[in-house]
Amino acid sequence: MAKKILSVAAIKDGAVIDHITAKQGLRIVRILELAKAGRTVTIGLNLPSKTHGKKDIVKVEGRPLTDEEASRIAVLAPHASINTIKEYEIVDKTAVTVPDILHGVIICPNPTCITNHEAAARSYRTATEGSKVSLTCRFCERIFSLEEIDEYEM
Numbered sequence: 001m002a003k004k005i006l007s008v009a010a011i012k013d014g015a016v017i018d019h020i021t022a023k024q025g026l027r028i029v030r031i032l033e034l035a036k037a038g039r040t041v042t043i044g045l046n047l048p049s050k051t052h053g054k055k056d057i058v059k060v061e062g063r064p065l066t067d068e069e070a071s072r073i074a075v076l077a078p079h080a081s082i083n084t085i086k087e088y089e090i091v092d093k094t095a096v097t098v099p100d101i102l103h104g105v106i107i108c109p110n111p112t113c114i115t116n117h118e119a120a121a122r123s124y125r126t127a128t129e130g131s132k133v134s135l136t137c138r139f140c141e142r143i144f145s146l147e148e149i150d151e152y153e154m
């Protein structure tokens with residue numbers, strides 16, 4: 001396991017977000033502002049994945065991810081796993097879980113939703129069925145899948 005990680009680029013302390021749905025890697029770095037404050041971030045795009053065809057990997061040097069960050073990652077990449085690295089060793093590996101209630105992150109795909117016209121705090125109820133995640137906007141009650149989302153809060 002440790003060898004596999006090293007073959008891409010070793011990090012001493014931090015987190016490796018693996019099995020990110022292809023194309024979501026850059027988005028995760030942007031939305032979570034992982035590269036903020038000069039932090040070293042390594043991004044691998046369209047890497048071969050045994051289970052999902054292609055995947056992205058993001059490595060964040062310097063600190064573990066918070067639970068809040070992990071739940072935001074879950075919405076962008078429900079199959080992701082987070083490896084916490086200490087002294088080049090994986091000390092923890094967890095699959096992300098989609099939060100029951102998601103605050104922000106996503107812009108409601110309903111163009112007439114009030115949250116797209118007024119400064120209302122966006123929030124969504126989530127439901128997971130197998131590998132499918134659906135979200136319900138708490139303002140307009142629009143139900144949509146992750147695939148229908150094309151705009152995210154920055």
Ligand SMILES: [Zn+2]
Nearest residue numbers: 108113137140
């Ligand atoms: Zn809405």
